[in-house]
Amino acid sequence: MRFIKYFVKSTYYKITGKASPFINYNRHKNYVYFQDYIADSTYDLRIFIVGDIILGYKRRMKGKDFRASGTGLLDRSLFPYDAIEIARYLKDKWDTTILAVDFVDTNNSKEHLVIEASISFGLDYPEYLEYNGKRVFYQITDQGLELKDGCFWIQDFILKELINKTINKKREEQGESAICLKWEF
Numbered sequence: 180m181r182f183i184k185y186f187v188k189s190t191y192y193k194i195t196g197k198a199s200p201f202i203n204y205n206r207h208k209n210y211v212y213f214q215d216y217i218a219d220s221t222y223d224l225r226i227f228i229v230g231d232i233i234l235g236y237k238r239r240m241k242g243k244d245f246r247a248s249g250t251g252l253l254d255r256s257l258f259p260y261d262a263i264e265i266a267r268y269l270k271d272k273w274d275t276t277i278l279a280v281d282f283v284d285t286n287n288s289k290e291h292l293v294i295e296a297s298i299s300f301g302l303d304y305p306e307y308l309e310y311n312g313k314r315v316f317y318q319i320t321d322q323g324l325e326l327k328d329g330c331f332w333i334q335d336f337i338l339k340e341l342i343n344k345t346i347n348k349k350r351e352e353q354g355e356s357a358i359c360l361k362w363e364f
Contacts, residue, residue, distance in 0.1 A: 214294055220283040224291065226258060226266040227300075227333055229277045230340035233263060233317035233324070234333065236307045255309040259284075262291040263317070263324065269296055276340055 226235040237254035266280040279300040282291040308315045315326045350356065 217283050217285050217292065219285055219287070221288065222254060222284055223294070224258065224262055224282040224284070226262060226280050226282070227277070228266055228270045228280075229333065229336040230343065231319040232336045232340075233258075233266070233319065234307045234336075235279075255307065257308060257310060257315075257326075258317075259288070259291060265291065265293060267319070269293070276344065277337060 220240070222237045222239045224235065224237050226233060235258065237256065237258075239254050262280075262282050265282075266278070269280055270278040273296075275298050277298060279297050280293060281295040283294055284291055308317075310326055313328050314330045315328055316331070317324050318327050
């Protein structure tokens with residue numbers, strides 16, 4: 180276990196030049212926080228952003244239960260644009276490599292409220308969104324958001340982003356321009 184902690188901390192430092200946020204993990208135990216109850220919520224939404232990739236899923240609530248997690252009722256439909264924009268804003272503001280943002284819908288799904296954001300999360304499913312019967316993800320391009328076909332694990336995107344950051348940090352140190360790896364998913 181000690182080796183893993185050392186590896187994570189040293190790799191994070193090599194990539195970002197900053198101390199690892201994982202050092203203080205043990206401080207975040209044995210506490211609870213409370214949120215306001217959203218009476219008209221019908222689903223929760225988790226959006227992951229890794230580099231220029233956006234993916235995630237919706238979880239529907241079962242009957243009159245207010246919880247969506249643990250129901251197994253996945254909705255693989257595309258995300259509301261307002262939720263994507265909020266998640267992108269938070270990721271840019273916090274300058275993270277990866278971010279998961281959880282939302283609940285309210286006001287007949289016209290508004291999405293952030294209930295949690297985290298750089299550390301569980302990876303639940305190998306594929307998330309569907310469109311016209313195909314697995315898809317969003318990619319941020321110069322033209323805006325584009326839907327791309329692909330079957331993947333989110334770890335694929337995380338690995339690609341970490342390799343890009345490592346290569347570009349070394350290139351920057353040598354006075355060269357950045358590059359971007361292109362992987363097909």
